[in-house]
Amino acid sequence: MAVEQAKVDPMHQFMIEPMFGSQHWELAGYNIAFTNSALWMAIAAVALWIFVWGGMKRELVPGRWQMAVESFTGFIDDMLEANIGKAGRKYVPYIFSLFMFILFANILGLLPLGVVGLHAFTFTSHFTATGTLAIMSFLIVLVVGFWKHKLHFFSLFVPHGTPLVMIPLIFVIELVSFMVRPFSLGLRLFVAMMAGHVLLEVLSSFVIDGLNAMSSGIGPVVALLSFVLMVAICALEILVAGIQAYVFALLASLYINDAENLH
Amino acid sequence: MPQIAQLAQTYSSQIFWVLVFFGLIFFVIGRGMVPRVMENVSRRDDQIAGDLAAAQAARDQADGQEEAWRKRETENRAQAQAIIAKAKADAAAASEKKLAAAQSRLDKKLADAEEQISAARAEAMTEVEAVAADAAQDIVQRLAGVKVTAASAKSAVKKAMSHG
Numbered sequence: 001m002a003v004e005q006a007k008v009d010p011m012h013q014f015m016i017e018p019m020f021g022s023q024h025w026e027l028a029g030y031n032i033a034f035t036n037s038a039l040w041m042a043i044a045a046v047a048l049w050i051f052v053w054g055g056m057k058r059e060l061v062p063g064r065w066q067m068a069v070e071s072f073t074g075f076i077d078d079m080l081e082a083n084i085g086k087a088g089r090k091y092v093p094y095i096f097s098l099f100m101f102i103l104f105a106n107i108l109g110l111l112p113l114g115v116v117g118l119h120a121f122t123f124t125s126h127f128t129a130t131g132t133l134a135i136m137s138f139l140i141v142l143v144v145g146f147w148k149h150k151l152h153f154f155s156l157f158v159p160h161g162t163p164l165v166m167i168p169l170i171f172v173i174e175l176v177s178f179m180v181r182p183f184s185l186g187l188r189l190f191v192a193m194m195a196g197h198v199l200l201e202v203l204s205s206f207v208i209d210g211l212n213a214m215s216s217g218i219g220p221v222v223a224l225l226s227f228v229l230m231v232a233i234c235a236l237e238i239l240v241a242g243i244q245a246y247v248f249a250l251l252a253s254l255y256i257n258d259a260e261n262l263h
Numbered sequence: 264m265p266q267i268a269q270l271a272q273t274y275s276s277q278i279f280w281v282l283v284f285f286g287l288i289f290f291v292i293g294r295g296m297v298p299r300v301m302e303n304v305s306r307r308d309d310q311i312a313g314d315l316a317a318a319q320a321a322r323d324q325a326d327g328q329e330e331a332w333r334k335r336e337t338e339n340r341a342q343a344q345a346i347i348a349k350a351k352a353d354a355a356a357a358s359e360k361k362l363a364a365a366q367s368r369l370d371k372k373l374a375d376a377e378e379q380i381s382a383a384r385a386e387a388m389t390e391v392e393a394v395a396a397d398a399a400q401d402i403v404q405r406l407a408g409v410k411v412t413a414a415s416a417k418s419a420v421k422k423a424m425s426h427g
Contacts, residue, residue: 014265016273030275037273038280045284052296058303060310073300092301093293101288126266128277133285194266 010201014125014194037123044104044123051104072100079250084257091256094140098133099249106193106241110234124244125193127186134186137252141181145259156262185251192244196237203230395420 018033025032055062055069062070076096080088102124109122123129145153157174158167203226210223396417403411 011264016265016269016277018276025276027275027279030279031272032279033273033276034280035273035276037277038284041280041284045288048288049292052292052300055300056296058299060307062307069300070304073297074304077301093297094289096297097285097289097293100292101285123277123281126277128266128270128274129281132278132281136282136285190266194264 010198010205013119013121013197013201016126036119036121037126037129040105040108040121040123041129044101044108047108048100048104051100072096076249080253083250083253084260087260088253088257091253095249095253095256098137098252099245102133102189102248103242103245106245107238109193109197110237110241122193122197124189125197127190130190131182131186133248134182134189137185137255138182141255141259144256148260149262153259153262156258181251181255185248189244189248192240196233196240199233200230200237203227203233392417392420392424395424 016035016037018035019039020034022034023031025034052069054065057063057066059066073092073096076099077089077092080091080095084091105122105124109120109124111120113120145156149155157171157178159170159174162170206226207223207230210219210221210226213219396413396419399420400411400413400416403409403416
């Protein structure tokens with residue numbers, strides 16, 4: 001390996017590359033190349049389909065796999081019932097799809113496929129992807145809110161008991177905080193996933209550089225410490241993968257609750 | 264960072280494929296498979312609730328039957344006790360009656376026997392008296408040569424006998 005190539009670029013893992021010569025695919029003038037990002041979305045979708053399909057045996061006494069799938073649907077069901085109430089059940093398909101898609105994307109992106117020469121790609125570390133999911137959830141909130149409450153939906157921006165003179169100011173503040181939601185929702189997931197992957201990449205570069213500088217004496221020590229830290233952060237990242245998917249689904253359901261029930 | 268550096272080239276493809284795959288997941292898995300999984304869960308919950316209710320009902324019924332059986336049992340026992348008491352009373356009355364009859368028969372027999380004995384004794388007494396008078400008459404005649412009349416001998420004998 002040449003010396004100049006030994007330098008690890010921690011951002012290279014986020015590069016989007018068209019695959020199968022699809023870089024010129026277009027739809028209505030927009031490029032829709034099937035990229036490595038799209039490939040991992042497909043892998044997440046297929047993995048999720050296999051996972052749920054394994055839980056479709058509809059046995060009265062569930063096996064382990066069916067139990068796992070049912071515990072996920074039950075988890076989403078409980079979360080929606082706790083946050084929205086009885087009306088929340090009709091959002092189970094949406095929130096379940098959202099939660100599981102993000103969860104599978106996060107966890108598949110963490111798979112150590114580099115060991116066998118493949119490169120896992122975490123599309124949730126791209127704000128174009130997370131932003132799309134966030135804006136979609138936000139649009140659902142708007143549609144449900146205006147559908148159910150018509151213009152009364154604007155009362156969401158005036159909390160109960162606001163003094164009359166404060167209403168214009170409060171309205172503006174609440175409106176801004178409401179409009180910020182899709183950005184915070186999308187950015188939180190994107191930043192958490194990207195930060196974790198960058199950290200792992202930087203630590204792994206420390207391991208490689210430390211082993212390359214074997215003769216300096218301090219190099220192997222740095223490599224070993226970085227490796228231990230990396231193992232710990234891998235565990236943390238698995239936790240973060242689950243937590244970020246949960247936070248995304250939880251906030252989406254809380255926003256839908258605003259639309260369903262106002263305050 | 265590539266997320267921003269490649270934004271212009273990739274945003275349309277990213278958005279398109281996210282929508283495609285999320286749409287697939289939502290319609291195939293979320294709308295198609297998840298409701299059936301949840302339906303199965305609620306079916307199981309219903310069955311468990313139904314089984315529990317049936318078990319409760321069966322238990323209540325068993326309790327009721329036991330209660331009824333217990334009641335019938337006490338009734339039967341009381342009836343049996345009554346029958347036994349009645350039979351006992353009947354038997355006691357019957358045996359008393361029989362005893363009374365036997366007693367009166369025995370009394371009668373005793374009375375008869377006593378009467379016969381006293382009659383026999385009186386007869387024997389008169390006979391003894393007659394014999395004694397004859398003997399006294401004879402003895403007096405032989406010893407004193409006095410002829411005693413039967414009547415005076417008899418009264419003398421009576422006198423001596425009554426003295427003991």
